[in-house]
Amino acid sequence: MPTKPEVKIERLEPATVVAPLLVRTPFKLIGYGLSKDIYVYISTREDGGDDVSNPDGSNDASTYKIKIVPDDSSTSTDRVLSLIAKPELDALPIDKPLWVAVKLNGKFEDAQPTFKLA
Numbered sequence: 001m002p003t004k005p006e007v008k009i010e011r012l013e014p015a016t017v018v019a020p021l022l023v024r025t026p027f028k029l030i031g032y033g034l035s036k037d038i039y040v041y042i043s044t045r046e047d048g049g050d051d052v053s054n055p056d057g058s059n060d061a062s063t064y065k066i067k068i069v070p071d072d073s074s075t076s077t078d079r080v081l082s083l084i085a086k087p088e089l090d091a092l093p094i095d096k097p098l099w100v101a102v103k104l105n106g107k108f109e110d111a112q113p114t115f116k117l118a
Helices: none
Strands: 009-012 018-019 026-033 039-043 068-072 080-087 098-104 108-117
Touching: 009 098, 009 108, 018 026, 018 080, 026 098, 039 068, 039 080
Parallel strands: 018 108
Antiparallel strands: 009 026, 026 080, 039 098, 068 080, 098 108
């Protein structure tokens, strides 16, 4: 029997996050169990099986293709997490639907569509 996730994304705000290359784009995760301890990334799969934010699996966040960081100018709670996405110039143009996914302690928790590179 599958275990209930500790982190659940109910929706994104805005519902479709459109992030132009090199532009800081604010958005929010709405759900539960949200904190700055979760790893937020972009995936082409609903199950979060790939990480197009960090395709090389690097531990150095400065090398990520799509940087997603907490928005310290906004208030975050366990129900709302304010974030900023910044796709780098070398982020691949991806024509398939993208998902905002989260991991907690290295374990996939949830994903929610729709993220678009512009």
